[in-house]
Amino acid sequence: MGEKFLTHYQVLGLARTATERDVKIAYRKAAKIAHPDRxxxxxxxxxxxxSYETLVDPAKRNAYDKSYGAAGRSTPPAPTGSAHAQAREGYRGSSYGSSARAGSTGFSGFNTHRAPEHSSTAGDPAVYFPPYEGPAQGEVPIMPRPTAAQPVHGAPRKRGLFGASSRLAREARTAQLIMQQVLPGIPAARLINGLTAPFNSGYVDHVLVSGYRIAIIGSMLVPNGAFRWDGSTLVHGSKAVAPPQLLPATRQFQDLFPECNVTAWVCVHSNTGNLFEPVIDYARGTDPDGSNAVNVANAARFTREVKHFLASGPSPNVVDLHVLDRLLGGMY
Known part of the structure; x- marks a missing residue:
């Protein structure tokens, strides 16, 4: 039934907004059904x-949310290799989503279904899974529909003591670029800003999700001039500039969301404000076309390639509420 892919909320049939009382009621009803004595x-x-012991304790619940529901879940390892994108897309057909809803009418945590497969394009109106239409009497959706329909969640947050203003400016520039150049053409795309990185105390600037593709996004600001990307560093003359280290977080998110294809992007801004600068020359096999674990590009190419990455995935017009709900739980 796919139980090993369910979060603690889904095990008990609860939404993330469930109160402590909701948790206790859901546990009592679930325990009556599953208790060995019965x-x-x-x-x-x-x-x-x-699931109950985690969600009923505020401290444990907060830590669990920040881990994107990782604790207590067993997921298959993410495949590796140069064909990682194609291989990871294959997990889509073998993983499960739960239609668990929150409410006080009974235990429904193991009503599992797969998202429907149908022909669609990224420009089609957003389709929600599980659907909001026709819920059983007394059931409450995973999240309120206005929240699910909101294209942007969270904002860049101040953190650390040094360089906060420049970092915030970079993140704000990238967020604005995505809102202006990417979101209008993909109604199902959702931008989440200011997330904690899984399993450690780091952070992720932005996550962009549409259908079953997730883009982990970082930003950097570089001086004028021409650069060369060799797959690990940006080379500017005799100087090497290291981009944000997104690979660990990308691998962690892939493990957490095996049903999705997770790929990272670094949007490189020039201080001139020209989207086509800086000019970046790419070594063989490092073009930012979404086939690499980490892709580095200037603003113009970033928007073009990330739109293609999201639009070419399966069911690009689907808003999977389970995926979105867990990502929102990771905002700091």
Whole structure:
């Protein structure tokens, strides 16, 4: 039934906005069904109990949300190699989403379904999964529809003592670029700003998701001139400039969201404000076309390539509420 891919919220049939009282009610109803003394499965009962113990404790629940629901979940390892994008897309057909809803009418945490496959384009109106239409009586959606329909969530946040103003300016420039150049053409795309990195104390500037593709995005500002990208550093004359280290977070997000293709992008801004600068020359095999784990490009090429990356994925007009809900839980 795909239980190993369910979050603690989905195990108990709750939305992330559930109150402590909601958690206790859902646990009691689930325990009655799954308790070994009533003929239930001991393993399932342990999973329900673990979910309850995490969500009923405010500190544990906050840490769990910031881990994107990683604790207690078992996911297949992300494939590696030069064909990583094509391979990861294959996980889409073997993973599960849950139609668990929050409410006080009963335990519904194991009503699992796959997102529907249908012919669609990125320019089509957004389709929500699970759908908002026709919920069972008394059930509450995973998140309010206005929240799901909101194209931008969160904002760049001040952190650290040094260089905060320049970092915030870079992030704001990238966010504005995405809002102006990417979101209007892809109604299902959602931009989430200011996320904690999984499993450590780091941060991720932006995450852009549409359908079953996720782009992890960082920013950098460089001086005027021509650069060369060799796959690990930007070379400017005799100087090497290291981009943000996005590969660890990309791999972690891929493990957390095996149903998605997760790829990283670094948007390189020039201090001239010209989207076509800086000019970047690419070594063989490092073109930012989405086939690499980390792609580096100036603003103009970044918007072109990231739009193609999102639009060419399966069901690009789907807003998967399970994916979006977990990403929103990771905002700091």
């Amino acid at each position: 003929g239930g499965d001991p393993a399932l009962f342990r999973q329900i109990t673990e």
